[in-house]
Amino acid sequence: MNTAISNYPVFEDETHIIQIEKEHSLLCLTWKQHPDSTLYRAGYRHAIQAALAYKVQFWLTDSRKVPYLIMADQRWMYSKMRPLLKGGKIKKMALVLQPESLMMTDKYPYLDQLDKNTKTNHSLHFDFFLDLDSAYAWLLDAN
DSSP, X not given: OOTTSOXXXXXXXXXXXXXXXXXXXXXXXXXXXXXXXXXXXXXXXHHXXXXXXXXXXXXXXXXXXXXXXXXXXXXXXXXHHHHHHHTTSOSEEEXXXXXXXXXXXOOOHHHHHSOTTOOOXXXXXXXXXXXXXXXXXXXXXXX
């Protein structure tokens, strides 16, 4: 990620930091260490609150320090993010993972839960990356 751009810290504890990059309407959630299930969910709750408060359009999660997530936490995260993505509050979301973590990730369970009869004019833009620069470029690409 372009570290020359100033990030505004919103929240930080021993497991994660949440920053807002106002210039690009971007929330950055960075995991500093592997959280247990309770801390993982609390971190996402903090980040969702910040995303809504700052009305960000883009979301970047750096999970390279999280070697694995249990399936229940993966599905929980998707269920909490789906309304933000589907409702158009967040235009794009990128998750940066280690290659080993990416292989163990259930990639798109939120698509399974969408009501196929529901028409929406907002498409879901969610993807996985192995490095911050690629994720950052994809998030801010106008296309």
